[in-house]
């Protein structure tokens with residue numbers, strides 16, 4: 001596992017829990033009490049991605065935690081995904097339907113990383129656009145499977161014409177710089193045709209398939 005995915009948290013937050021289809025514990029932690037939406041949504045998306053990638057979720061448990069004043073929107077630490085509270089907690093009385101879709105999209109995006117990004121990882125940061133672009137594409141499939149009435153589509157066509165962006169990145173500041181809209185949208189831009197879409201989805205799935213058949217278990 002690459003080091004940026006490691007995470008340990010000591011807290012007295014409350015949690016709700018369920019099991020995945022493969023009977024692994026799935027928990028959602030929050031300071032003021034977690035809600036059931038992100039739990040139901042999360043386990044549904046995880047089960048769906050297991051089928052979609054044809055690779056079982058590899059860790060013995062999955063936790064998601066809402067952290068007050070978390071600096072990023074969310075971070076795909078492996079098995080312990082961290083979120084800004086507004087991206088994980090949905091309040092039936094105080095939140096809008098947009099908030100609900102936003103929670104669903106962020107949760108699906110981070111869970112997609114459990115496979116693509118974490119299980120198979122890019123060699124270096126200059127290909128970050130592939131990691132984030134693919135997760136941004138796959139999140140729509142996860143959300144659409146959970147809630148068909150939202151008509152989320154497949155996320156294609158969101159991106160306008162974006163310039164190519166690839167350069168050597170070595171300093172931490174240079175790496176932080178590339179976590180921008182272009183990195184997240186570039187794959188979607190490239191999936192302009194059905195043929196390209198199939199190719200882009202096939203390549204990461206193939207990578208996961210080969211991983212699952214290597215002698216490492």
Ligand SMILES: [Zn+2]
Pocket residue numbers: 109110113131132135
């Ligand atoms: Zn991401």
